[in-house]
Amino acid sequence: MAASxxxxxARCLSTILLNSTKHRCQISQPLYASCSNITGDSGNDxxxxxxxxxxxxxxxxxxxxxxxxxxxxxxxxxxKAFTDVRVQKILLRLTGLDLDKVYExxxxxxxxxxxxxxxxxxxxxxxxxxxxxxxxxxxxMPPVLxxxxxxxxVLSEDPELEGLNxxxxxxxxxxxxxxxxxRTIVVREPNGTLRKASxxxxxxxxxxxxxxxxxxxxxxxxxQQDNLECMLDDGKHxxxxxxxxxxxxxxxxxxxxxxxxxxxxxxxxxxxEDLRSTRHFGPMIFYFTYYKKIDKLLVAFLEEESLEDSLxxxxxxxxxxxxxxxxxxxxxMPDATPLEIIRAFAxxxxxxxxxxxxxxQTYEKECxxxxxxxxxx
Amino acid sequence: xxARLGNACRLLRTWGSCKGLTxxxxxxxxxxxxxxxxxxxxxxxxxxxxxxxxxFFKRLSGVEVWSxxxxxxxxxxxxxxxxxxxxxxxNYGQRPGDGKANIGWPGLNVPLHDYAAKIGPLxxxxxxxxxxxxxxxxxxxKKRRFKPRLSPMERGWTSKSxxxxxxxxxxxxxxxxxxxxxxxxxxxxxxxxxxxxxxxKRGFRAFVVTGNKQGLAGYGIGQSGTINNAVRKAKNIAGQxxxxxxxxxxxxxxxxxxxxxxxxxxYVRRAPQGYGLKCHRIIQEICKMIGIKDIYxxxxxxxxxxxxITTSFFRGLQxxxxxxxxxxxxxxxxxxxxxxxxxxxEVVASPAKARQTVGPDELLDFETMYMDGRVRYTRRSVTPxxxxxxxxxxxxxxHFINRNQPAAQLARLxxxxxxx
Numbered sequence: 001m002a003a004s005x006x007x008x009x010a011r012c013l014s015t016i017l018l019n020s021t022k023h024r025c026q027i028s029q030p031l032y033a034s035c036s037n038i039t040g041d042s043g044n045d046x047x048x049x050x051x052x053x054x055x056x057x058x059x060x061x062x063x064x065x066x067x068x069x070x071x072x073x074x075x076x077x078x079x080k081a082f083t084d085v086r087v088q089k090i091l092l093r094l095t096g097l098d099l100d101k102v103y104e105x106x107x108x109x110x111x112x113x114x115x116x117x118x119x120x121x122x123x124x125x126x127x128x129x130x131x132x133x134x135x136x137x138x139x140x141m142p143p144v145l146x147x148x149x150x151x152x153x154v155l156s157e158d159p160e161l162e163g164l165n166x167x168x169x170x171x172x173x174x175x176x177x178x179x180x181x182x183r184t185i186v187v188r189e190p191n192g193t194l195r196k197a198s199x200x201x202x203x204x205x206x207x208x209x210x211x212x213x214x215x216x217x218x219x220x221x222x223x224q225q226d227n228l229e230c231m232l233d234d235g236k237h238x239x240x241x242x243x244x245x246x247x248x249x250x251x252x253x254x255x256x257x258x259x260x261x262x263x264x265x266x267x268x269x270x271x272x273e274d275l276r277s278t279r280h281f282g283p284m285i286f287y288f289t290y291y292k293k294i295d296k297l298l299v300a301f302l303e304e305e306s307l308e309d310s311l312x313x314x315x316x317x318x319x320x321x322x323x324x325x326x327x328x329x330x331x332x333m334p335d336a337t338p339l340e341i342i343r344a345f346a347x348x349x350x351x352x353x354x355x356x357x358x359x360x361q362t363y364e365k366e367c368x369x370x371x372x373x374x375x376x377x
Numbered sequence: 378x379x380a381r382l383g384n385a386c387r388l389l390r391t392w393g394s395c396k397g398l399t400x401x402x403x404x405x406x407x408x409x410x411x412x413x414x415x416x417x418x419x420x421x422x423x424x425x426x427x428x429x430x431x432x433f434f435k436r437l438s439g440v441e442v443w444s445x446x447x448x449x450x451x452x453x454x455x456x457x458x459x460x461x462x463x464x465x466x467x468n469y470g471q472r473p474g475d476g477k478a479n480i481g482w483p484g485l486n487v488p489l490h491d492y493a494a495k496i497g498p499l500x501x502x503x504x505x506x507x508x509x510x511x512x513x514x515x516x517x518x519k520k521r522r523f524k525p526r527l528s529p530m531e532r533g534w535t536s537k538s539x540x541x542x543x544x545x546x547x548x549x550x551x552x553x554x555x556x557x558x559x560x561x562x563x564x565x566x567x568x569x570x571x572x573x574x575x576x577x578k579r580g581f582r583a584f585v586v587t588g589n590k591q592g593l594a595g596y597g598i599g600q601s602g603t604i605n606n607a608v609r610k611a612k613n614i615a616g617q618x619x620x621x622x623x624x625x626x627x628x629x630x631x632x633x634x635x636x637x638x639x640x641x642x643x644y645v646r647r648a649p650q651g652y653g654l655k656c657h658r659i660i661q662e663i664c665k666m667i668g669i670k671d672i673y674x675x676x677x678x679x680x681x682x683x684x685x686i687t688t689s690f691f692r693g694l695q696x697x698x699x700x701x702x703x704x705x706x707x708x709x710x711x712x713x714x715x716x717x718x719x720x721x722x723e724v725v726a727s728p729a730k731a732r733q734t735v736g737p738d739e740l741l742d743f744e745t746m747y748m749d750g751r752v753r754y755t756r757r758s759v760t761p762x763x764x765x766x767x768x769x770x771x772x773x774x775x776h777f778i779n780r781n782q783p784a785a786q787l788a789r790l791x792x793x794x795x796x797x
Binding site: 099114115118119121124127221 | 632647648649700703707709710711712713714715716717718719720721722724725731732733734735741743795
């Protein structure tokens with residue numbers, strides 16, 4: 001009874017959050033409070049539910065990074081697309097909420113004996129509810145952004161100070177209650193130039209004066225290319241992504257390199273399910289969608305026989321790339337079935353066309369054998 | 378006597394000369410002269426007149442003579458007197474026929490079928506190795522009292538005590554073999570009672586616990602005249618009184634409990650894995666036999682009566698409730714919150730039909746519900762005596778400045794090494 005209650009609650013909760021306006025206010029604030037400094041406005045808590053065009057995205061330092069292999073002139077900041085309401089909804093739905101995976105057993109220091117409580121059905125429901133809300137916080141997705149543009153600003157040239165010091169002097173503002181991103185950090189070169197500190201210098205200095213736990217000064221050996229490959233071959237994708245989140249800023253080129261390499265490795269091995277029900281699943285799906293590499297992913301969903309997920313993925317593709325051929329076609333057929341939409345995508349926009357089409361065929365065969373073409377969860 | 382003497386003379390003739398041979402004759406004998414004149418001996422045995430006659434030496438056998446030293450009178454036996462000496466074989470280490478001349482006598486120190494051979498001296502190698510003085514005592518002592526040295530794994534709680542020693546599984550009963558069982562001695566006592574004939578009669582009482590480390594265990598008491606028999610009896614009795622105890626995840630008890638039997642109270646607390654058996658050694662041995670690996674137990678009251686400690690502990694275990702039993706009794710879900718699972722509510726037992734609500738006055742604190750209203754006493758933390766001195770605070774301040782330096786230095790060293 002308890003197990004089924006747990007599943008039911010998780011499903012209930014995700015639909016509540018995705019559909020209701022009442023819960024929107026309750027959830028968006030804690031989930032994305034830390035994102036406030038990304039776009040530079042500290043007061044905007046409704047980031048998750050901004051519209052795609054127009055609002056927000058006022059930060060001029062954001063580099064507009066397009067897809068790696070995009071031949072089009074049109075370039076967008078992946079951050080803008082990521083924070084689209086519709087995109088967020090789909091990503092959340094695809095991630096799922098497997099409470100057993102979110103709360104899986106991890107070694108804890110000083111654990112001691114478990115606390116045991118005796119609960120009635122009502123009390124148990126309440127406790128599951130709060131655990132589910134907590135789980136949603138754990139599934140808060142690290143945003144996918146473009147790489148930060150290098151800082152190159154000279155504040156003053158003082159050639160008369162040349163030769164005074166043999167090394168650089170770094171100055172940091174340590175007054176209270178200043179967001180880390182806004183702290184002034186400047187560098188006096190030996191030749192007398194006073195300039196703003198580069199991103200790398202900023203990271204090192206801030207970690208020195210305002211240390212964040214789990215973060216090392218300098219690049220940890222794990223993220224060096226060879227070591228990273230070793231870790232990936234060992235299958236430690238979640239660990240790498242978690243550590244990258246704690247070590248780097250999300251717009252750090254190193255973070256982007258590490259995460260993208262991890263996603264590519266997962267794609268190569270087809271181990272998408274490792275990240276299901278973790279906070280990295282959404283960003284991974286978004287990466288593949290943004291860079292038009294969703295073929296293997298789609299095939300994996302079809303092999304699992306989850307039509308909903310496959311449809312969601314194609315829909316996501318159409319939102320992120322509204323000008324693609326299949327999007328236009330689907331827009332023209334309002335009563336299309338899920339399979340028809342996926343087939344349209346496979347015909348027009350899939351890079352590995354045959355693979356996807358074969359997967360669709362296999363799925364149809366399985367469906368016919370079980371006698372159901374309905375959407376299945 | 379005459380015949381003997383005649384033979385001796387004949388022998389002497391054959392030998393030729395044999396110096397230093399002393400023959401003791403009784404004075405009263407008419408054969409004072411060693412031999413008749415019919416033959417001539419180159420050497421005559423020396424004759425030493427002796428005071429006492431042959432009857433003096435013949436009257437009692439060797440053993441009877443010894444009983445004067447080894448025997449204890451009846452009244453002495455009642456009082457527990459022991460002989461002052463032990464019977465000694467004066468010919469220990471000797472072979473009949475051996476002597477200084479090292480001559481081989483068929484049937485004695487040489488095989489009988491060699492009689493045809495010339496009776497003559499033997500090789501040096503035929504001699505028995507000489508026995509050191511006191512060798513007999515040492516050899517007998519070895520046979521009787523020698524106990525092989527116990528290895529550390531075989532020893533009990535101390536090198537000499539029986540407590541803590543393992544004595545193997547109970548003896549098989551018809552077709553049931555106590556597979557996987559082991560028994561530990563908890564106590565061996567010397568007991569006595571008065572009899573009408575012998576007076577005080579001594580015996581041994583053994584108290585053991587047996588178990589298969591999978592939840593089955595039992596304890597037993599046995600008495601006998603010897604320790605081994607007492608232990609054996611106790612072991613078999615324990616094997617006939619086995620009890621089964623459920624363990625939480627095969628390593629600890631399900632909940633804290635308190636029991637009292639006579640004057641011994643036992644407080645038991647469940648413990649996480651790796652905690653160990655932090656309790657009296659008696660309870661440690663019992664837990665090992667049951668298969669409990671982590672527990673805290675405190676004995677209050679009489680801590681010397683091992684039987685009441687054991688009884689108390691076993692009673693508490695018998696009353697213990699598993700999670701499922703608790704859920705069925707109270708009709709509530711039993712939910713665990715663990716740090717390792719970020720305090721996620723994990724339902725470990727559910728009743729067939731759970732209650733919807735809980736009454737406002739219902740006391741459902743799992744930690745204390747089995748303690749009969751007793752609450753654990755925790756001492757107020759005491760500031761150490763040195764906290765009042767200035768030097769201590771000065772030192773603390775200095776230490777605080779470098780508080781992370783050992784770890785940081787190690788990290789830098791590691792980085793250097795890895796970089797190189």
